[in-house]
Amino acid sequence: MKGKDKLLIFSIAMLVILILNTIFKFFNFYTYPLFLFVAFISLRFLVGWEKDNFRYKKDSIMIILIYGIFYTLIIYIIGFFLGFLKNSYNLSFISIVKNIIPTILTIIFAELIRYQLVKKGRRYKLILVLTVFLMTFIDLALVIRTFDFGVGTDIVKFILVYLCTSVSKNIFLTYLTDKVGYKSSIVYRLLFEIPIYLLPITPDLGIYMDTIFKIVLPIVLTFTIYKLFQNKNLENNIDTPRKKIIKRTSLVVFALLMLTIVGLTCGWFKYYTMVIGSPSMTPIINKGDIAVTEKLNKEEISKLEIGEILVFNYRDKIVMHRIIEIDRSNNKIVFYTKGDFNEAADGYPIEVDDVIGTTKFRIKFLGYPTVWLNETIEKTKK
């Protein structure tokens, strides 16, 4: 049997076992490393083992360490402004050992499996793609079982928060393993997956920004490793100066556009975007529009006037209606609002603590995909 066929059979067998695991839950956090060890030994028996004799291992490990250190520094400085989250894991010595050892073993055996698949299958694109797919599944095998895929919110959360980040990570790690072997991949995973069990506090970036960082960081590292190898092969560096300028300008414009979108969506800054899910402010702001909201402090809220469009919290929802009355008696400010398209006023008072800000302008139609996704999820809720 050819090597390629052996790798295919192994990959398919692994996928079948992991799919069955989502239904029958064979493995848990403690037995999963044992399964991966058996899989690694089986693969070694099938295709043999080649020593890791790649060049530039030290360079890539250094790059990963640098990115890891500065990434940690940046997010902890951000945490100083946004706040921190207390660790839910027990930080006693015994609990740390119980949490870390299965994680380390899982990482080591998974990366050794990846190394063998990449090393033996690097001539075949199908094997490399299948490796990314398989390693993502290995990554998420224990995560999948905690989600209820009959509920829309679980599906969306799984895809965005776990699947996308895992795919990004595994594309990077497969590329890295192909270039420099398994040691760098192990270092990367230890650096980013162990601290959750060790650190007493972590920055409260919010689910959106945390996911963005976890998707973008592997992409940036992939690009850095690619440039590392491009620079080593100078004869491949054949761009003309004009082409270089176009490439760099395009990259800068693209990066600025992405930063603007992420900056407006994350809600960290003074202005942020909201998708309009109801027609209550038609025709000024329609369902499916994106409204750009300015966050206000208490002093700015006190200067609001009748006619401005207020954004506020009401019963776990964010509402955007026009101010029709302001009561400034008893040293307290209370707003009363009404949707432009509604016949009656809202009928409840809004206090300063519930106010988020005001709407500045809208962008038409861009919010429709989000409205559609939200309505689809609502239909699946129990």
Added chain:
Amino acid sequence: MEKNRNMWLAIIMIGLVAIVGTSVAFATLSTQLNITGTGEVNPANWSIKFQNLSSPTIVGGATVVTAPTLSDTTVGTFHVKLTAPGDSVTYTFDVTNNGDLDAEIGTFTKAAIPTCTGTGTSATADEALVCNNLVYTLTYTTGGTAVGVGDTLTHGQTKNLTLKIEYPSTVASLPTDVVTISNLAITIVYIQR
């Protein structure tokens, strides 16, 4: 190549010094750090969810104005109206540990007495009457003991909780006007046991 490696080594050292320095600064300011909640967990080994919210059990003339919604980690805002002594609304729901690690309640936050805001000329008296008598409890359905810090939830275990709001029948009188009750939020934070 050697020059590049030395440069990277220097960058790593600078980064490590920056982290140590920042850590020292954080330690100095530790009492001022803003802790906003509990952190990200690995769903491969940790999964605690609220599930199976029941329909309300209504006693007397109580009505549900806004029913609660249930997500994995939150029982959403709900509104009930109690109009006479003996009125009550009761919900039950499950808390399930689907992960591989045993858990216990690390933080349990519930106001001992909620906040009552009266209206009309007897507002103060109404507030005291309602807030001193209102019963708002979260207990385990089996046994009836109150939920509290240190309660365990081992891996694979499910416990059913009862949330009850009642204006007891033993209270002789009603407020003269509408009293709005707030500060009823309950927060349960599970940590690894």
